[in-house]
Amino acid sequence: MACTRPPSAPRSAISNVNETSVFLEWIPPADTGGRKDVSYYIACKKCNSHSGLCEACGGHVRYLPQQTGLKNTSVMMVDLLAHTNYTFEIEAVNGVSDQNPGARQFVSVNVTTNQAAPSPVSSVKKGKITKNSISLSWQEPDRPNGIILEYEIKYFEKDQETSYTIIKSKETTITADGLKPGSAYVFQIRARTAAGYGGFSRRFEFETSPVLAASRDQSQIPIIVVSVTVGVILLAVVIGFLLSGSCCDHGCGWASSLRAVAYPSLTWRCGYSKAKQDPEEEKMHFHNGHIKLPGVRTYIDPHTYEDPNQAVHEFAKEIEASCITIERVIGAGEFGEVCSGRLKLQGKREFPVAIKTLKVGYTEKQRRDFLGEASIMGQFDHPNIIHLEGVVTKSKPVMIVTEYMENGSLDTFLKKNDGQFTVIQLVGMLRGIASGMKYLSDMGYVHRDLAARNILINSNLVCKVSDFGLSRVLEDDPEAAYTTRGGKIPIRWTAPEAIAFRKFTSASDVWSYGIVMWEVMSYGERPYWEMTNQDVIKAVEEGYRLPSPMDCPAALYQLMLDCWQKDRNSRPKFDEIVSMLDKLIRNPSSLKTLVNASSRVSNLLVEHSPVGSGAYRSVGEWLEAIKMGRYTEIFMENGYSSMDAVAQVTLEDLRRLGVTLVGHQKKIMNSLQEMKVQLVNGMVPL
Template sequence: RLNSMTVDGLKPGTTYVFRVRAHTDGGYGTYGGEIELETSHEDMLAIGDPNQPTILAVSIAGGIVLLIFLVACFVISGRHCGYIKAKQDPDEEKMHFQHGRVKLPGSRTYVHPHTYEDPNQAIRDFAKEIDASSIRIERVIGAGEFGEVCSGRLKLPSKREICVAIKSLKAGYSEKQRRDFLSEASIMGQFDHPNIIRLEGVVTKCKLVMIITEFMENGSLDSFLRKHDGQFTMIQLVGMLRGIASGMKYLSDMNYVHRDLAARNILVNSNLVCKVSDFGLSRVLEDDPEAAYTTRGGKIPIRWTAPEAIAYRKFTSASDVWSYGIVMWEVVSFGERPYWEMSNQDVIKAIDEGYRLPAPMDCPLVLHQLMLDCWEKARSDRPKFGQIVNILDKLIRNPSSLKQLTQSSAWQDANAQDCLTVATLEEWLDAIKMGQYKENFSAAGYVTLESLIYVNGSELNKIGITLPGHQKRILSSVQNFQTHGAHLQV
């Protein structure tokens, strides 16, 4: 059997991407991850041993079977195939081919399911088949793009019964819908990290096709935070952020780019552990038509997406870092909507002009600075996920560093001027985004702005405003009026 491949006809000083698979008596194996090589300025390039004309031997499975390097693509007579990419920017990782030597990636690399000739093989490689009789569906907890999401129980032989989430494919599906649905399992099954949602397995051999994952009791992070506004300490929030960053570092190290990192795609369990989820290749981003800006390449969640990804569809781990900065803002603001009621076009224009989200209320200075670092225009200037994890670890070890707060809060920056020019109590509540409490104030006899000077914490409890975050926002706004000498009058 051969264990080397020489590639001729390559251009000097050019970057190529190769994919490799084994060929044995049993047939072809699956492709491995992409190997990016940059040719030297010499006339010939080969893959191999530096002591011979560049021959590289690769062994697998304890040396039982030797791989034949089959080059999936190369240039012949100046023609480029689909796997050959343009030269990457200096800030991106690259494998250099110099003096006949190449450093192969030592860490595990994510394999895209679409690189498989047979998509079902990707499922077999990365997802365990579960017998449908092992699953007990209990109740519907939501709706996914392809069908219902339920909670239930999984009991495998010789293992204890566990709670699981069950995504099912709705009846009448096409083969493409089945393939797209199961592609998420092919991706998720490659990951093994405490801050990445865990795949338990799939059911593909019966009419009801299902994906089984661990069950996350507290649901999505954005709705969980809104439900518990103001009820977590800053160190708890930083702990959540640290978990998300750790999961994203793992994905980045595997060369996986998420593209849709947002609090709605983070799940929370009963121990407040946050796990990155939503690895579908085909997504409906939100029901709100304003949530996504349609381009020729598909839908992009504008409020969470880096400028270069919006403009040029340049998605990298650095664009995921930008999205992570938005997630930080969502967490510290307890699920506030990024950029409030601004339209997508206004967000794009504002970002291009240098605008960045101001600090949420009571946000530590160091956290807002980290957000701003994630939102650097030049992606090479943004921190890597490993650096973000280290920064958050230091903050957790030294909680006193979280005590210095930013001088202004996001809602004040966005609405303080409006608050000083409102004419009615209802307008004031709308300005501080507390309009849901209009009936509470009215029923308690608060009908004019002047009457609010008597409002305090205990009074807010009496009229049914009990969430600490909401109380703090209302009381701070009253103080803001008095500080600016408006005395709650126009």
Template sequence: MVGMLKKDWASQNSIALSWLEPNLPPLAVVDYEIKYYEKEHEELSYSSTRTKVPSVIITGLKPSTCYVFSLRTRTSAGHSAYSPKYEYETTDDTSDMASDQGQVLVIVTAAVGGFTLLIILTLFFLITGRCQWYIKSKMSSEDKRRTNYQNGHAIPYPGVKTYVDPDTYEDPAQAVHEFAKEIDPTRIRIERVIGAGEFGEVCSGRLRTPGKKEIAVAIKTLKGGYVERQRRDFLREASIMGQFDHPNIIRLEGVVTKSRPVMIVVEYMENGSLDSFLRNHDGHFTVIQLVGMLRGIASGMKYLSDMGYVHRDLAARNILVNSNLVCKVSDFGLSRVLEDDPEAAYTTTGGKIPIRWTAPEAIAYRKFSSASDAWSYGIVMWEVMSYGERPYWEMSNQDVILSIEEGYRLPAPMGCPVALHQLMLHCWQKERSQRPNFIDMVSFLDKLIRNPSSLLALVEDIQCLPESPGEVGEYPMFISIGDWLDSIKMSQYKNSFVAAGFSTLDSVAHMTIEDVRRIGVVLIGHQRRIVSSIQTLRLQLLHEQEKGFHV
């Protein structure tokens, strides 16, 4: 752990910090990471920068604003814990001190640059080799800061990539130019319209790159008549996407900002959004293929989580599928049309929330994190295993919120291995600290893929993740057929069940899909919902019987 994080000086847009080197024999410090954010904002949205010496100048800050700073070290053994938080404030615009300090900084920098060789030669005779190394490394760091930092934001060292929020830039256009490549519009050939986005049409086309093979691309366009705020919000997605490089994250090819229409160009995904693709290919895939899709999504989310990026709107509609069934996470916009259904979003202070995919703490308190993304991933798992069915069916948003609060969780989709449903239940833990992280989920799904024959018998393997959830017992017990059907919004079939001789919960638990069809449930969606709930009811009854209860 490093010592106290001390403020050396502050100006209206900068703060200089320093600290004592930690005593960590035999591990040498590789570099330091400084995390900072405005005090009045949530810590979930923060910036970070790195340095190899125990001092840093953080620029691009707002005048008269209090910032919270914390520091951690990185050694060959990994990262340390963050230091305690320290609060320091920038000066105001009229501060004479800020002006004086800026002049002093310029003079000192010029002096160091002009007399570097003289200082090194002098110090060689006056101080130890260790101190000499320290000065050289400090000057080397200053050089790197000039080349590796722009607008106060780190261009991360290889292998240590961290997400930079475009909103921290004073000029959003700078973030676009830093993270997205400008494309000459003459190299783009638009072929046809394939959809409509929030800001304009989405087209397919071809991108021609000199010396490379022409490739298929998707082109998002910004419709005419836009205001500057719409242009900024539109390009913000490119500023985010351009920072990512992973086979399960949609790849940004570049942007067109110097002519009209303004465009974002990304790789083309032949099979479109995952939810529509699954609905159009209902029942066409093996369980292993579906698990492979889920594994790809989890891998992409692990990458985002490792970078410190929280997606906030992970759903099958925001996953794209290519011709090889590779799934890639997409939709990194600031504001988005969540669904055509106006009921799909729950509006709170700060924007819309997709209720059916969002963790309880994010709905109630807007506490978004990788743990809330894990909850959403559980819903995506359910969507995949149900071939694109709507989570919670026709339940209203308010009913979903109340049901979740009372402990209700989605039952396993028809034909879903118990192991996968158990993973879903882990993702839907009320306490976010008890949900699995994406590293654990990728590892678990890899285990299922390596042992396909045991997909239905790997329930105990879920124990390798954090504390097992309160399994089936967390579901409310039902007293009658009517109560059970009411709970899944299928009360219209009550008389059909009774007329067919299924008058007790025990008899229902032994029903097959053929039984469900025979009593007159002809709609595929209704069949799935009932059979999924029957599977859960069957496990529930077994659980109660094992505890000595009799229904």
């Protein structure tokens, strides 16, 4: 036998970064060394971007399924540090690698992790405890992943979890007061950075001190005082509400004064509710309100403000125009130009930004609409939502400044890179979009125009939801069409109930997300191709759904179909979508089962006659129309001389004919598919 030897290095390693996790995938080595016992080892190095020096990652990094002895050609690293440069070296080894005196053979991948929420608080210590209060302290999370902005402390009486209290603190200590004597309370703490909240800590249980023994008569005095006080307040509330109807007609008068006695912290106004509490009121609310509160901030519609400028300055930071350098125009918006440039803030390094400008000669309404998007964007803080740096309103031109996304809009980027990404990379993009939409849904915000053209992508292939100027999109976007109720909506991306009844919800955003999935997996193909908007509405209403993109994993296409359920209550929620995509990423083998090519159209379309020659008079004319005329002679030589014969072509047939380029295969198959689609109910007979 010939001597065996160590294998060569693995090939074509690619990475997919998701916050502080990295997924690596590679192709086995070209030379296995004449042995079958090949496995893989992953070396992780953390690198300093300034000095260029690297060091071993350490034991805090977890490898799924493992770091050494890997049999699969993929691995996921989790618990990495945020905003950190890493180098991963993938080495193939076999039974004689230890005997090799030469240099290691490996392939390396350099990545930079993204912004991420902090890790959970791991330990909480009790301090002073009285019969009505518990003081606590804790350590900063092991992995803060940024500057801790505040902590959120959730606590409730044991076995009373449905009624809890939230306290917010910028320090690592708090005192919870107003508790019951001799009672057990459960505490959980989580930290927040610019990336959002981390997970809650495990539950910590502490007990207040019991009530000290006292004489029967003395112990009843506080009870009597409390009872009388409560009675007076209840009486004041009842009288206040009885008089509230006439208050707004005849002036609040003494009834308002009575309410002010009962609730001194509230400002009463006739027929008006404040859009947002004052910060101090919010603080009081969090410290003393024993009510069920959501863990995430709630979106506030800027249109509820009487003065739109107030909303802009509340949610967006004012930037001095002198801090901004505009470098070049990269596009045109409805209100003016979109530019790339640099932003230099005091005490920080200069960094690239995107700048939207408001054109000269604007009306007050245009200015209000332009800055309205900033008022919305400024409320969001998530790694998959475009980040607002600030606005310029005190000088001209008026500007909105956001982070810069090097690769631009997702649909254009995919068209330029047709067939260039692995399925895992595409799923990683979809996971990022779903994560951003989950955040918006949790905030109570409905996007209403989710489409690949409104997703931006950076150099790390991180996708971020953008374009929150809905009224502009609805009125002026070429993808929009009039509905019977007036106004414009992007028909091809919009759920049936939103088209028919203008019923926009997170469930209608889920429908749009399904269309975005289809766009991503088809590399920016136009949904429903050249069907008219009216034909799309009719087909969808009658049960037609987009067929699977070519080479699409069955699990992903099934998720698309779930998003396109007619009953909006049957569609998955965004948190379920994120969870499902995470499972697929952790188990890449689940993505290897593809949708059966023969059923891509037939299982979705109603019965129809064979494709005729009404649209194209010859095979050559059809191929020329889709710019594939180079294959005319090959088709004719192999017996595909009529459009009826061409209609039966499969992907395997194309490969047999020598059509090997993925982009060409897709263009031909999609054209055939489009012709079949147009036969639905005879919409556009061929």
